[in-house]
Amino acid sequence: MIQALRSAMDVMLGRDDNVVVYGQDVGYFGGVFRCTDGLQAKYGKTRVFDAPISEGGIVGSAIGMAAYGLRPVVEVQFADYFYPASDQIVSEAARLRYRSAGDFTAPITIRMPCGGGIYGGQTHSQSPESLFTHVCGIRTVMPSNPYDAKGLLIASIENDDPVIFLEPKRLYNGPFDGHHGKPVVPWAAHPMGEVPEGHYSVPLESATVFRAGTDVTVLTYGTMVFVCEAAAKASGVDAEIVDLRSLWPLDLPTLVASVKKTGRCVVVHEATRTSGFGAELVALMQEHCFYHLEAPIERVTGWDTPYPHALEWAYFPGPDRVAAALKRVMEP
Amino acid sequence: MSGDPLRLHVPEPTGRPGQGTDFSYLRLAAAGAVPRPPVDVAPLETSDLAHTLLRVLDDDGRACGPWAPQIAPERLRAGLGAMMKTRAFDARMLIAQRQKKISFYMQCLGEEAVAVAHSFALEPGDMNFPTYRQQGLLLARDDVSMVELMCQLLSNQRDPLKGRQLPVMYSYKRAGFFTISGNLATQYIQAVGWAMASAIKGDTRIASAWIGDGATAESDFHTALTFAHVYRAPVILNVVNNQWAISTFQSIAGGEATTFAARGVGCGIASLRVDGNDFLAVYAASAWAAERARSNLGPTLIEWVTYRAGAHSTSDDPSKYRPGDDAQHYPLGDPIARLKKHLIGLGIWSDEEHEQTAKALDAEVSAALKEATQYGSLLDGHAPPLATMFEDVYQDMPAHLREQMRQAAEG
Numbered sequence: 011m012i013q014a015l016r017s018a019m020d021v022m023l024g025r026d027d028n029v030v031v032y033g034q035d036v037g038y039f040g041g042v043f044r045c046t047d048g049l050q051a052k053y054g055k056t057r058v059f060d061a062p063i064s065e066g067g068i069v070g071s072a073i074g075m076a077a078y079g080l081r082p083v084v085e086v087q088f089a090d091y092f093y094p095a096s097d098q099i100v101s102e103a104a105r106l107r108y109r110s111a112g113d114f115t116a117p118i119t120i121r122m123p124c125g126g127g128i129y130g131g132q133t134h135s136q137s138p139e140s141l142f143t144h145v146c147g148i149r150t151v152m153p154s155n156p157y158d159a160k161g162l163l164i165a166s167i168e169n170d171d172p173v174i175f176l177e178p179k180r181l182y183n184g185p186f187d188g189h190h191g192k193p194v195v196p197w198a199a200h201p202m203g204e205v206p207e208g209h210y211s212v213p214l215e216s217a218t219v220f221r222a223g224t225d226v227t228v229l230t231y232g233t234m235v236f237v238c239e240a241a242a243k244a245s246g247v248d249a250e251i252v253d254l255r256s257l258w259p260l261d262l263p264t265l266v267a268s269v270k271k272t273g274r275c276v277v278v279h280e281a282t283r284t285s286g287f288g289a290e291l292v293a294l295m296q297e298h299c300f301y302h303l304e305a306p307i308e309r310v311t312g313w314d315t316p317y318p319h320a321l322e323w324a325y326f327p328g329p330d331r332v333a334a335a336l337k338r339v340m341e342p
Numbered sequence: 343m344s345g346d347p348l349r350l351h352v353p354e355p356t357g358r359p360g361q362g363t364d365f366s367y368l369r370l371a372a373a374g375a376v377p378r379p380p381v382d383v384a385p386l387e388t389s390d391l392a393h394t395l396l397r398v399l400d401d402d403g404r405a406c407g408p409w410a411p412q413i414a415p416e417r418l419r420a421g422l423g424a425m426m427k428t429r430a431f432d433a434r435m436l437i438a439q440r441q442k443k444i445s446f447y448m449q450c451l452g453e454e455a456v457a458v459a460h461s462f463a464l465e466p467g468d469m470n471f472p473t474y475r476q477q478g479l480l481l482a483r484d485d486v487s488m489v490e491l492m493c494q495l496l497s498n499q500r501d502p503l504k505g506r507q508l509p510v511m512y513s514y515k516r517a518g519f520f521t522i523s524g525n526l527a528t529q530y531i532q533a534v535g536w537a538m539a540s541a542i543k544g545d546t547r548i549a550s551a552w553i554g555d556g557a558t559a560e561s562d563f564h565t566a567l568t569f570a571h572v573y574r575a576p577v578i579l580n581v582v583n584n585q586w587a588i589s590t591f592q593s594i595a596g597g598e599a600t601t602f603a604a605r606g607v608g609c610g611i612a613s614l615r616v617d618g619n620d621f622l623a624v625y626a627a628s629a630w631a632a633e634r635a636r637s638n639l640g641p642t643l644i645e646w647v648t649y650r651a652g653a654h655s656t657s658d659d660p661s662k663y664r665p666g667d668d669a670q671h672y673p674l675g676d677p678i679a680r681l682k683k684h685l686i687g688l689g690i691w692s693d694e695e696h697e698q699t700a701k702a703l704d705a706e707v708s709a710a711l712k713e714a715t716q717y718g719s720l721l722d723g724h725a726p727p728l729a730t731m732f733e734d735v736y737q738d739m740p741a742h743l744r745e746q747m748r749q750a751a752e753g
Binding site: 030056057061062064066067070071072073074075077078079080094097098101102106107108109110111112113114115146147149169170171215259260262 | 531
């Protein structure tokens with residue numbers, strides 16, 4: 011997935027002179043996760059460069075560049091570190107078009123590795139997506155595999171709205187079914203690791219049925235997609251797994267069609283539960299599918315605690331917890 | 343160790359209601375006393391300039407010293423006219439607010455020279471990132487009509503911002519005026535980003551960032567200084583030190599034992615501390631900083647020492663926290679009176695012309711307001727179409743907003 015993300019930036023740097031890429035460690039070194047490796051050497055120091063350790067400065071300067079006419083792609087080294095940039099994201103990037111009636115816009119893409127499963131502790135594991143989906147004027151995107159990662163990142167860079175692009179870091183090196191004791195399977199050994207060269211995009215606001223099924227719909231995204239697949243296999247429940255890909259704005263018709271078809275729904279995310287994005291999904295399904303539901307909608311999420319270091323796997327909503335929920339909603 | 347218990351220091355202004363201000367804290371210097379270094383001066387060598395006060399006009403209205411700029415008489419008259427226009431506009435809008443024609447207003451009384459003279463030193467295409475007290479940047483131009491500004495203040499059907507912003511939060515890309523946020527300091531680092539972009543593209547345009555003394559305490563200010571220094575961004579970093587942030591004296595923002603200009607030197611940025619009520623000094627310092635920026639010499643921080651002669655906004659009453667007659671005692675005087683005296687001394691202006699100009703401007707402002715109010719106002723029941731609430735949130739309206747717009751229309 012790292013190569014896919016790098017390829018997306020490579021393609022866009024090559025196609026559009028207004029694209030610039032910067033953030034902490036992204037220049038000469040190529041990023042702590044290597045996502046920008048080689049890009050500075052290829053495009054030069056004024057297109058790909060290092061930034062001071064200041065998330066507010068990185069995002070704030072990107073807004074100014076966008077107002078000038080550039081299309082910045084900036085990296086916040088971990089999603090856990092975006093908080094100093096909150097004012098620039100929420101009060102500025104998100105509302106620039108609105109408050110100026112289109113006089114100024116902020117077509118910026120803010121990449122952030124998110125999620126746990128790497129023993130990162132409470133400051134390298136968070137999934138803050140619901141803090142973004144609550145903000146009107148920005149788009150929140152999270153891929154679950156290399157093909158989507160490249161296509162969604164290109165679509166995000168090409169989009170004229172500010173985009174929060176969350177990258178589940180546990181998926182950087184391979185799909186993850188939640189069985190953390192097993193060795194990592196590289197993407198090269200998985201069909202979804204096949205990423206075309208050159209330009210292509212995966213449209214925003216488009217969810218995908220990751221696994222077709224008939225018994226219950228699982229609404230999920232990011233790291234949890236493969237975990238849910240493993241849970242479906244283990245539980246014997248024929249779950250239809252919908253990968254949201256774009257969290258907000260959202261492809262509601264795809265979600266509603268699936269839930270109406272199966273009549274049951276489990277919402278799964280790694281982020282903490284209360285006021286998480288799952289709450290919004292449950293509310294939407296209740297509004298749109300109430301008369302088709304045959305069981306209460308379940309949520310499987312991280313607990314409402316900081317992300318722990320030693321107890322990481324007790325926190326992580328692994329395949330056993332998902333499987334148990336699938337079985338519960340199938341009970342007559 | 344003295345043995346005394348520890349004490350928390352909470353700064354106080356030197357004046358309060360009923361007790362006149364001791365303005366000696368301002369650290370003034372004589373007009374003409376400050377040297378003018380070449381534009382390629384090393385930033386650290388501007389340390390003295392950041393602690394003194396650059397002045398050109400002396401008390402008799404004469405231009406003194408190496409910073410005295412060469413400005414053609416017509417430009418000087420235009421500068422005075424733009425300051426007078428700004429003051430006339432503000433005065434009429436304050437009345438309009440009291441008449442309940444507009445909901446809110448912020449004047450720049452006493453600070454007109456800062457924005458007007460600065461704008462005279464910029465080039466077309468340069469971009470200002472202003473706060474809410476730089477209306478002089480717009481009123482100094484002849485391509486933004488007062489009627490249009492008033493339509494924004496009135497939130498009426500010709501409001502270019504569709505009623506989405508508080509009065510005075512203008513946006514004029516075509517006039518080099520970035521959309522005003524309302525959240526303080528955010529625009530400072532954005533200005534640096536805009537300037538970086540101009541450098542990335544090999545452009546010739548520069549950015550000008552604006553902030554007040556109070557908001558320099560925000561992290562965005564310090565971040566902006568770091569980025570501007572690191573990337574040698576072609577930007578002018580203006581700090582308008584008008585002594586007051588609503589009721590908070592500038593010492594609470596950190597101006598007690600140092601100057602705001604000194605912040606720049608500490609970050610490796612060439613910095614000046616300038617008499618902001620001196621049109622010639624503002625023009626000269628701005629032109630120096632602009633030349634530095636345009637010559638790849640990087641950012642310049644300028645502290646404009648001025649005085650907020652009016653209230654913070656129409657929601658504020660400064661007599662509650664500072665002497666009521668403070669502005670009259672401010673030692674650097676009034677910018678319009680000072681430039682007027684200079685022009686009369688040069689023989690290119692007179693009291694009669696001044697009076698006639700003031701009258702003509704009042705009439706022009708009143709006529710503009712009359713025209714603008716024909717297009718309605720928020721307070722006489724005008725409201726923009728409901729759809730404008732949902733438009734421009736995104737480039738293309740997503741499905742959920744189309745649905746919410748439908749629901750809102752149903753009432």
